[in-house]
Amino acid sequence: MKMKVTKAVFPVAGMGTRFLPATKAVPKEMMTLVDRPLIQYAIDEARAAGIRDFIFVTARGKSALEDYFDAAPELEATLRKAGKDELLQTLKATNMDSGAIAYIRQHKALGLGHAVWCARRLIGDEPFAVILPDDVIAAEKPCLQQMVEAHAETGGCMVAAMDVLPERAHAYGVLDIGQDLGELVSVRGMVEKPATGTAPSNLAVIGRYILTPSVLRNLSQIKPSAGGELQLTDAIAAELADGRDVFGFRFRGERFDCGSKAGFLQATVAFGLARPDLRDELGEYLRALIAQREAAE
Numbered sequence: 001m002k003m004k005v006t007k008a009v010f011p012v013a014g015m016g017t018r019f020l021p022a023t024k025a026v027p028k029e030m031m032t033l034v035d036r037p038l039i040q041y042a043i044d045e046a047r048a049a050g051i052r053d054f055i056f057v058t059a060r061g062k063s064a065l066e067d068y069f070d071a072a073p074e075l076e077a078t079l080r081k082a083g084k085d086e087l088l089q090t091l092k093a094t095n096m097d098s099g100a101i102a103y104i105r106q107h108k109a110l111g112l113g114h115a116v117w118c119a120r121r122l123i124g125d126e127p128f129a130v131i132l133p134d135d136v137i138a139a140e141k142p143c144l145q146q147m148v149e150a151h152a153e154t155g156g157c158m159v160a161a162m163d164v165l166p167e168r169a170h171a172y173g174v175l176d177i178g179q180d181l182g183e184l185v186s187v188r189g190m191v192e193k194p195a196t197g198t199a200p201s202n203l204a205v206i207g208r209y210i211l212t213p214s215v216l217r218n219l220s221q222i223k224p225s226a227g228g229e230l231q232l233t234d235a236i237a238a239e240l241a242d243g244r245d246v247f248g249f250r251f252r253g254e255r256f257d258c259g260s261k262a263g264f265l266q267a268t269v270a271f272g273l274a275r276p277d278l279r280d281e282l283g284e285y286l287r288a289l290i291a292q293r294e295a296a297e
């Protein structure tokens with residue numbers, strides 16, 4: 001019988017060097033996209049997919065994340081007193097049920113694979129999701145929910161996949177495709193950050209995974225590879241070597257790389273324009289800006 005996916009790991013122990021100096025004191029996952037931190041988008045997506053246990057792999061300097069999900073009784077009381085019900089509801093969406101969220105320290109930044117491995121005791125022997133909060137996905141049906149539904153049919157491991165330009169493939173984990181069924185792809189192999197011109201396809205892995213517990217066992221055995229880090233991609237590829245299924249899933253939606261400055265700015269514009277309360281003002285500003293630039297050329 002296929003088990004339901006109810007646990008998700010959020011690896012948030014990276015140093016976020018691309019956003020220095022901002023990330024010197026503020027965790028990257030706490031940076032604000034429109035009016036909520038990146039981590040809130042990830043949590044909302046996980047909830048929509050039926051996740052009940054949230055496991056954060058954190059590091060030194062990330063305590064703002066723990067505070068964010070804590071109750072804020074004084075603030076709530078002030079808003080209640082002032083009759084600011086809408087804000088109160090917004091605030092309450094950040095509260096987590098007692099016991100639903102767990103924090104584990106990754107004591108050394110040894111890579112994404114190592115961060116996931118740090119959560120092994122809390123995951124136990126069941127399939128689990130991994131969400132990288134700096135990949136923000138705008139979608140009608142949240143990406144992880146799409147994946148959980150597909151996974152209920154396939155079992156095995158599943159990675160979110162996206163077609164990228166050939167010249168960008170070197171920046172991703174890339175799939176070697178067995179059978180391409182459109183939305184679903186059977187995977188024959190995976191390469192993390194292939195050297196330019198050597199990628200087996202243009203189908204890149206992005207930050208949503210559903211993994212079997214055997215991946216955690218693989219993580220105990222593999223050696224560091226690309227960048228001297230313990231790569232999650234290698235541990236998933238080891239499943240293939242053992243004859244187990246790995247699927248790529250072409251999700252429906254738009255992914256923003258909020259781990260990069262350009263991606264974060266693009267997400268800010270796209271999410272701003274999608275908001276009914278901001279759409280008109282922001283749209284008008286952008287139109288005027290473009291007209292001004294065109295006139296100057």
Ligand code: UTP
Binds near residue numbers: 012013028
């Ligand atoms: P990134 O490659 O984006 O690294 O990690 P980073 O440290 O967050 O950012 P830069 O490149 O220095 O700007 C991808 C994901 O893996 C997590 C990160 O927190 C992010 O969610 N990660 C990475 C860990 O949890 N631990 C690690 O050792 C490395």
